């Protein structure tokens with residue numbers, strides 16, 4: 001390993017702290033890092049951050065359960081019902097994996113016609129996993145892209161974010177999670193390219209702490225899912241924090257990705273019906289004997305799962321800047337930005353997404369104006385400081 005490489009254990013921090021794509025964490029983490037070579041500083045174009053470049057604010061409700069997602073099969077009279085819901089701030093990251101495992105459970109039934117309830121990322125990837133096993137699949141859903149929670153996602157690869165309370169983890173669930181995360185990580189790598197809107201990008205975790213703290217979710221994330229990185233010290237990077245830790249991360253652009261999944265599903269013979277289900281009994285009228293429940297937060301009403309609650313998140317978007325080829329994430333503890341919200345920026349084709357909020361148990365889809373102000377103002381401050389500092393960096 002060369003000296004510019006961060007020990008792999010460090011990248012856990014990125015996955016839910018520095019780049020808090022989902023539920024923002026304020027807990028410090030511990031990690032070992034290798035410093036950057038002092039002569040090779042970071043030179044990056046700053047985001048043009050100002051209120052007159054704001055183009056929209058979007059809100060989504062992450063489907064969170066303190067004890068983690070539900071992935072299990074049950075009998076509903078003659079039908080096999082497989083639950084696959086409650087992915088919190090990690091659904092975009094994990095869905096290929098939990099979908100794979102749900103499809104495995106579906107093959108226990110001898111019928112090869114399946115109904116998938118839900119057309120967000122969990123339903124669509126689950127439906128594709130069934131098609132790959134030879135199932136004839138129909139998706140039934142109240143809403144389809146672009147009108148799903150999945151479309152409102154920041155959508156970094158953040159497999160542990162807003163997913164589970166560590167104290168509620170069971171060994172059985174942990175094993176399910178790790179298998180799903182490995183499958184999903186591999187699958188997303190293979191989708192990289194403009195067709196699916198999946199790509200690798202450098203993320204800079206901005207911090208004043210010389211070391212990152214331990215992951216909120218402990219050792220949950222398998223080591224091989226952590227990429228290495230480089231720590232830049234004072235004077236080696238253009239950001240207003242003491243340190244900037246750079247790591248390669250996977251970025252998903254939801255509008256491109258979800259549309260591509262819909263096209264793939266239809267081109268493999270899938271059908272989509274717009275339909276709402278009010279009770280589990282409604283499902284009995286379906287002609288399919290295999291039913292996969294991918295209704296996200298909808299499972300609270302449909303199946304009476306009261307543990308399922310929203311973690312409300314919102315993103316404010318600036319006008320896109322194609323030259324911005326890096327992301328940033330910052331926790332609440334750095335002195336330069338002095339925010340109450342850990343913030344992050346992800347450049348996408350459809351806008352430069354700014355986020356950081358996670359409001360537990362809040363159901364409204366109305367933007368939180370105070371949080372919007374703070375997230376945008378912190379980014380204006382961040383990129384103004386970067387503009388000033390970047391000429392100090394030596395290449």
Ligand SMILES: Cc1cc2nc3c(=O)[nH]c(=O)nc-3n(C[C@H](O)[C@H](O)[C@H](O)COP(=O)(O)OP(=O)(O)OC[C@H]3O[C@@H](n4cnc5c(N)ncnc54)[C@H](O)[C@@H]3O)c2cc1C
Nearest residue numbers: 021060091092093118119120142143150156277296298313
């Ligand atoms: C601001 C924000 C940032 C995020 N960042 C990330 C991130 O960086 N990385 C990451 O991995 N995840 C992230 N997430 C989380 C991710 O978006 C969710 O985990 C994921 O979208 C959940 O997908 P889903 O398919 O379960 O739910 P949804 O997308 O909500 O889909 C549910 C589907 O079920 C249907 N449905 C529900 N109830 C019924 C019913 N009764 N009858 C018929 N149909 C029904 C709906 O119409 C919809 O089609 C973020 C979320 C937000 C809001």
